[in-house]
Amino acid sequence: MQLPAESLVATELIEVVRISALPAKRGASYPGRAVAHWVGSEATDVLTLIQTLPGSEQHRCGFSPGWSIRAYEESLGPVLFEAAFCFNCHEVRMHGLTVPSALATQFFDADTPPARALLAIFRAAAP
Template structure:
C-alpha cells in the first residue's frame, strides 16, 4: 500500500480510532473513539507495516471500515491524513491535506500476514 511519503516522514503521532459510523461530510474525520496513540518508533513501525500491505482486488461489502489511523506532524494541528481500513472489502480510503487523489482509494490483501498483524495491533489497542 502506498502512503503519502512526505506526510509519513513528517508524522510524529498516530491516533488509532475505532470507527463507529461513516462521516456525514466529505473529508470529515471518521467518527469513533480514539483508543490509543502511537508515537516515535511505534508510529514509524506502524506506518512501515501499513506500507508493506500487499495489494488486492476490490471486494464488495459496501465499505464499512472498523479502524482508522490519523497521522499528525509535531504541531498536532490537523491530521496530515486519515486512513480508514475495511478488512471485509479489503479497501482503504484516505483523505487529508497530504493525500493526492491517486492514493485516496486503495485495496489491500486483508488475509496477508502484514494485514493480520495490523488488525491485531488495532484490536490490542482497544483493550
Template sequence: MQLPAQAVAATALIEVVRISALPAKRGAPFPGEVVTHWAGSEAADALALIETLPGSEQHRCGFSPGWSIRAYEDTLDLALFEAAFCFSCHEVRMHGTAVPRMLATQFFDAAAPSAQNLLALFREAAL
C-alpha cells in the same frame, strides 16, 4: 499499499480510532473513539507495516471500516491524513491535506500476514 511519503516522514503521532459510523460528509474525520496514540518508533513501525500491505482486488461489502489512523506532525494541528481500513472489502480510504487523489482509494489483501498483524495491533490497542 502506498502512503503519502512526505506525510509519513513528517508524522510524529498517530491516533488509532475505533470507527463507529461513516462521516457525515466526504473528507470529514471518521467518527469513533480514539483508543490509543502511537508516537516515535511505535508510529514509524505502524506506518512501515501499513506500507507493506500487499495490493488486492476490490471486494464488495459497502465499505464498512472498523479502524482508522490519523497521522499528525509534531505541531498536532490538523491531521496530515486519515486512513480508514475495511477488512471486509479490502479497501482503504484516505483523505487529508497530504493525500494526492491517486492515493485516496486503495485495496489490500486483508488475509496477508501483514494485514493480520495490523488488525491485531488495532485490536490490542482497544483493550
C-alpha cells in the same frame, strides 16, 4: 499500500480510532473513539507495516471500516492524513492535507500476514 510520502517524514503522532459510523460528508474524519496514541518507533513501525500491505482487488461489502489512523505532525495541527481500513472489502480510504487523489482509495489483501498483524495491533490497542 502507498502512504503520502510527505506525511511519512512529518508524522510524529498516530491516533488509532475505533470507527463507530461513516462520516457525514466526504473528507470529514471518521467518527469514533480514540483508543491509542503512538509516537516514536511505535508510529514508525505501524507506518512501515501499512506500507507492506500487498495490493488486492476490490471485494464487495459496501465499505464498513472498523479502524482508522490519523497522522499528525509535531504541532498537532490539522490531520496530515486519515486512513480508514475495511478488512471485509479490503479497501482503504484516505483523506487529509497530504493525500493526493491517486492515493485516496486503495485495496489491500486482508488475508495476508501483514494485514492480519495490523488488525491484531488495532485490536490490542482497544481496551
